[in-house]
Amino acid sequence: MLIPAVPDLVSLLARRAHLSAQGTTIYRGIHTTETDGVFALDVAGDAGILSLYQDLSPQEETQLASSCGEATGLAGIYLKRRPVEARHAANVAREWLSPPEPVWGESRPEVTGLEGGVPFVIRPGGDLSTGLFTDARPAREYVRATAPARVLNTFAYTCGFGLNAALGGAETIKNVDLSRRVLSWGQENYALSGLNAPDTDFLYGDVFEWLSRLHRRGDHFDLVVLDPPSFARSKAGIWRAEKDYARLVALAAAVVAPGGRVLALLNHAGVSPDAFGRMIHSGLSQTGRSGGVSARFTAGEDYPGACHLKVQVWTLDQSGV
Structure with missing residues (x-):
């Protein structure tokens, strides 16, 4: 399999050089659209996270990790193997999918990186999800810029939306997730x-x-953030988001205040923006509510040509619930 040479990697990475100057050190350094779908490289502080979407031999994996390390000047490169069936295998082959130690360079079990000047804890070797989904950066920026008084952040993961709402001046924020571990990570x-991060603002349990x-x-709530996985057991x-998203929106609409907003995200390349809008x-x-789209987002500039992420903000009617 042809692996891009170091000069090509350097050129691709140079396109993101301005992000660090803008206070963002957690970003997609190289996207799959720039590597014929073979791999992606994420940067988090001084650690690199190399995601493979096609099978490589051990020698090719080592060569690619070394090339990325030399091209970036990062301290260490961690590997994530992401076959199509990874969502099913994650619980039974975790260490193979996400080796805890770097495949090149120095160990960085935990790093603190920045997104728009906001610090986040990233754990490069901890799991397939390392602490922040960088493609949703424009949506988090929107929340920080327009945060209302009361915000509900569902499928909160490490609470990036809740944190940005707090920094934007929200007075009441509730973060909901099925994992105590990631909610604790959000408190960090x-x-x-x-x-301030009182336990009462971090709600453990099923979002529904x-x-x-x-x-x-x-x-x-004046704003409800919906950021579910595309698939979960x-x-x-x-x-399955393509079948069940409307049901989620119905439950969320019941807690949206008159004139409030729903920020809905969907990471699913097989669902078009129009189809997503119809689901919402x-x-x-x-629930007898109506509304219209007041903003749309896609992945950030470090995801050129990406079509997987759909983000729509719906402002609801004033009729109440």
């Missing part, structure tokens, strides 16, 4: 920015159950 991110519970309690069954409209209709 809050602490890096000197923000929490949305129903918040509705029964009569809680309402749980005790409740299998979640369908979900709103199920």
Whole structure:
């Protein structure tokens, strides 16, 4: 398999050089559209994260990691193997998919990087997901710039949206996730920015159950962030975004205040922006709400040609719930 030579890597990386000057040291250094779908390279502080989307021999993996390390000048390069079936294999082949030690250079178990000047903890060797989904950077910037008083951040992961809402002046923020570990990680991110992070703002449990519970309690939010996985298994069954997103929107709409907003994200290359919009409209209709798109985003500039991520902001009617 043809692997890009070091001069090509240097040229590609140079296109992102301005990001560090703008206070962003966590970004996609090389995207798959620039490597014929073979690999991507993420930069996080002084660590590199090399994601493989095609099978390489051990020798080719080593060669590519070495080339990336030499081209970037980073301290270490970590490897993520991402076959199509990775979402199913993640729990049974975790160390093969995401080796805990770098394949090139020095170990960096934890680094602190910046996104628009905001610090985040990144763990390059910890898992397939290292702490921040960089393609959603424009959406997080939007939340920080337009944060209302009350924000609900669902599928919060390490709480990047909640943190940006807090930095943007939101008064009440609830972060919901099914993993205690990532919520604790989110509290670490809050602490890096000197923000108060009481346990009551980090809600552990199933998002669908929490949305129903918040509705029964009569809680309402001016902004609800929906950032679910495209596929997931749980005790409740299998979640497929292309089939189930409307149901999620319906539950979320029930806790959106009159005139509030839903920030909906979908990471699924097989769903078009128009189809995604129809899902959202369908979900709103199920609860008697209406609204319209007030903003759209895609992945950031470091994802040239990417079509996987759809982000739509819907402003809802004033009729209430």
